[in-house]
Amino acid sequence: MPQDQQRLPGRLTAPSPGWTTRADVVIVGSGIAGLTAALRLRKEVGKVLVVTKDVLAAGSTQWAQGGIAAALGDGDTPEEHELDTLVAGAGACDLDSVRILVNEGPEAVRELIALGTNFDHTADGELSLTREGGHHRDRIAHAGGDATGAEIQRALIAAVQAAPDIEVIQHALAVDLLLGEDSSGATGVAGLTLHVIGEGERDGVGAVLCRAVVLASGGFGQVFSQTTNPAVSTGDGMALAxxxxxxxxxxEFVQFHPTVMYLGPDSRGQQPLISEAVRGEGAFLVDDDGNRFMQGVHELADLAPRDVVAKAIMKRMLDTGRPHMWLDARHLGAEFWERRFPTILATARSHGVDPVVDLIPVAPACHYVSGGVHTDLDGRSDLPGLYASGEVACSGVHGANRLASNSLLDGLVFSRRIAKVLPGELGEWREPSADERAPGLIAGAARKELQETMTSRAGVLRSAAGLTAGADVLAGLAGRVATAVDQESWETSNLLTIATALTMTARLRQETRGSHWREDFAERDDDLYAGHFDVRMADGAVAAEFVPSPQTDPSVGPVAGVVAP
Known part of the structure; x- marks a missing residue:
């Protein structure tokens, strides 16, 4: 068993707010989820404020290569999209959430087009659709060949900048939520504290008083040594929630993308993604001997769901002792590469690999977390006044393994739903209460060891021994107190909070399901683990409880819950 859990910060150590402002709704994050919410809320509430840790375009949305999935093609249906999503989710999806996604998705994408998003079209003028892993239909709309996210981000930013009633604060790290009681005595969101770097008259730590917060802050890819996520993805939204x-x-359901360009054993941070759409257009995986090892592994072979492909690559790497496998896309030809995947082509060439003539070295790396702040079908969390959408949220739509190109659709659809209900739910202004949570801060220098521990102990392959050893290391890191208050330490504290919770739930889920792969429990176990592990935090300690799926007979699995030691 791991040593006694060290107390994590109950709130982050920070200077007292030096400035204060107000907004009816604050949106944390500026990707597709955050900007969609802002654009739809701006005419429904008094004042909307968007805060983003870097510039408006710096989040994960702009890095989305493959596209956005929706049943837009001839012969395709939401029901078929639903089935593919459920199969990929490995029995952990919320059916109602999935049905909302696939049925509201086509209209949401058409609205993106009306907003000014320039998707690719065929010579006949029809929307160009392609296929990715886990899909049985061509239903992935893309832009600029492989620059879909960047084009969507461009269109959304242009719309936000043209809207004078949306205020934006860039270079603003969300530090902590402010809590207060309403007239009935119920505790909820009263605002949040920000650290702003030189934004006009606002600089340093300040407070934004508000009636609701919408988290759209993305994931936590930087908890691992290698990830496709940008540097800003440090789990800030999940940790403050x-x-x-x-x-x-x-x-525990962290998706490792199977085809991330391998840059060598010492490469750290954001790694180049080789989109699943490359395989959708005919590329295939081979080992050092040229064997197409996905043949016979799954009916879709190289286009199997991501967890299947990532596990097959890892297995072949372990069997052969090689640090990576290869993606063969040479037969696509120079003209096709330059037209369909210009961004990937340029990136690969910048690292000394020309996909037109070379095999591309690939290995799995952290890509997306299917879990997050638990919400209902309209984006509400269980903390009054707090909503969440996109990768920071968990509505149950992705289950144990997100279907390719459902991520942009998730943020788009559920932010639209938040915008429908939130204006009617804005309550009274809460006065922030005295914050009794114990402050703390973890030294930024602990980040490297944290990332290496999570990669080796809680990465693609997991076991009880590895997770227990990892939990011991994390407990030790919780004792490394920062001597300076700075952004690196705030982010590292958030990463440690998330890493501790993730390791705990990964230890408790003694089965293999979707993107959660336990070497010591190789099979899926619906008798015991058809449900979810919910994590909550109190007095600086996290605890996990198992919640059976509503579709599960309570007599089959644990009813009272499994509480982590």
């Missing part, structure tokens, strides 16, 4: 008392669900 946990510290405020909100529930976080399904953290």
């Amino acid at each position: 946990l510290r405020a008392g909100a529930t976080v669900r399904d953290l």
